[in-house]
Amino acid sequence: MGSDDAKLISNIRNQLDRLMLQLAEIEKEKDSLDNDEYVEMKNDTVEQLKELERTLDRVKCGDVSLTDELTATKMAIQNAISEAFKTPEIVAIFAKKEPVLLRQKLMQIETDRHLRKISDETFKARKLEILYALYKLNDDLSDEEKSVINAASKVSGFQFELASSHLSCDESIINVNL
Template sequence: MSDENRKLISNVQEQLNRLMTQLADIEQEKSSLDIEEYTEMKNDTMEQLKDLGETLDRMQCGDITLTDQLTATRIAIRAAISEAFRTPEIVAIFAKKQPALLRQKLMQADTEFHLHKISGEVHNARKAEILYALLKMGAELSREEDAFLSNYSKISSANFELAPEQKICGESLLNVNM
């Protein structure tokens, strides 16, 4: 891989990290913002994520050597846009392909639930989000985890829809020229 490609990938990943941090900050400060301000800031960040995803689609059409890194980044962007993952931290871990850290977050959520620091509803949402991220990364789930995810997704299937797949290169070019 050329130095230019490495730098390009690094820049894209830095931009994704910046947007994920921005999204986390907006969520953290939600209570101190009025609804209109919160919605505007979140929508602006989501629009920037969509733009980054479209840029990655165009880059992938022109440079096959970037496919693996761009694909992982694009999946993370699609997940963030679709809000399949509610927690920006989980999206960031997912984008960096760190299943061990996701497992650690799952154990943390279980511990917080058992210590009554979080409700059952919050625990189930976090657990489902983390298990879904692990599943999308190709990690093996235990029977219990698979059953939990299956049951939970029936309850809230709308939360588990990813944003549409990328357009094939020809479609992207056609739409740009229209």
């Protein structure tokens, strides 16, 4: 990978980190904002994530050497947009492809639950988020962890696989030429 490619990937990741931090701050300050203000700020940030995804699509269509890195980053953006992950911190760790940190986060929430710092409902939701992130990173899951994901996937309306609504490179070229 050339230095230009590395710089581009670094810039994209920095932008993603900034947007994820922005989402985390919005969630943190949710109670101090009125509902309209909260929704507007969150929607604006999600729109910026979508724009970053569109930029990635354009770059991906023109530069094959970036495909693997861009695909991983694009997947993290899609997950953030689709709100498969409700916790921006988990999305940020996922985007950096750090399963060890996700495992540490899982241990932390298990401890928090044991100490009654978080409710069972919050624990289950965060555990599922983390396990799903580990699953998407192809990390080895225990049978118990797989069963948590399988059970959640059977819930009506729950969707694990994220289908992109965007056009492929070939489809974009076809539409431009029409």
